[in-house]
Amino acid sequence: MRTLPIEPLTRERFAPFGDVIETEGREHFLINNGSTRRYHALATVETDDRAILSIFAAEALEMPLMIRMLERHPLGSQAFVPLLGHPFLIVVAPPGDRPDPEHVRAFISDGRQGVNYHRGVWHHPVLCVEKRDEFLVVDRSGPGPNCDEHFFAEAEQWLLDPAQQARMR
Numbered sequence: 585m586r587t588l589p590i591e592p593l594t595r596e597r598f599a600p601f602g603d604v605i606e607t608e609g610r611e612h613f614l615i616n617n618g619s620t621r622r623y624h625a626l627a628t629v630e631t632d633d634r635a636i637l638s639i640f641a642a643e644a645l646e647m648p649l650m651i652r653m654l655e656r657h658p659l660g661s662q663a664f665v666p667l668l669g670h671p672f673l674i675v676v677a678p679p680g681d682r683p684d685p686e687h688v689r690a691f692i693s694d695g696r697q698g699v700n701y702h703r704g705v706w707h708h709p710v711l712c713v714e715k716r717d718e719f720l721v722v723d724r725s726g727p728g729p730n731c732d733e734h735f736f737a738e739a740e741q742w743l744l745d746p747a748q749q750a751r752m753r
């Protein structure tokens with residue numbers, strides 16, 4: 585059983601998969617008579633129809649977790665912005681007909697960072713670290729299916745084990 589390394593989420597590391605929605609170290613300009621910093625266009629919504637905003641109230645999955653499947657949204661992007669400031673886990677693979685098990689990567693947000701998966705990027709359904717967490721989600725709404733799932737063969741699966749990684753620090 586192979587354990588998936590969990591990387592700190594950075595703009596550079598996440599670039600093959602999408603955007604990081606954050607203020608730390610990012611450009612901004614002042615608006616509202618100087619009282620507000622606008623961190624402009626951190627990400628773009630990709631959609632062939634409507635873009636909607638939802639809130640996901642998620643419950644943590646038991647860890648360690650075997651990554652048995654990934655999904656993708658071929659018709660639009662999907663963004664997750666944590667609403668309660670808690671770190672959360674992200675598991676992704678580059679776009680393609682199927683996720684390449686050798687290119688699966690895991691990241692952890694510091695709780696002030698959100699992510700925007702680009703159209704077709706393989707990802708695991710939301711993975712919170714806290715027992716319960718809430719996310720603002722921006723994604724595509726429209727006719728037709730927009731969620732492909734891929735299930736890995738047993739030998740292709742990775743183990744996600746945040747506690748083990750923390751012990752190794």
Ligand SMILES: NC(=O)N[C@@H](O)C(=O)O
Nearest residue numbers: 655662707708709710731
């Ligand atoms: N199904 C759904 O809306 N959620 C997933 O797309 C997810 O990435 O959590």
Ligand code: NI
Nearest residue numbers: 655657662709
């Ligand atoms: Ni999704």
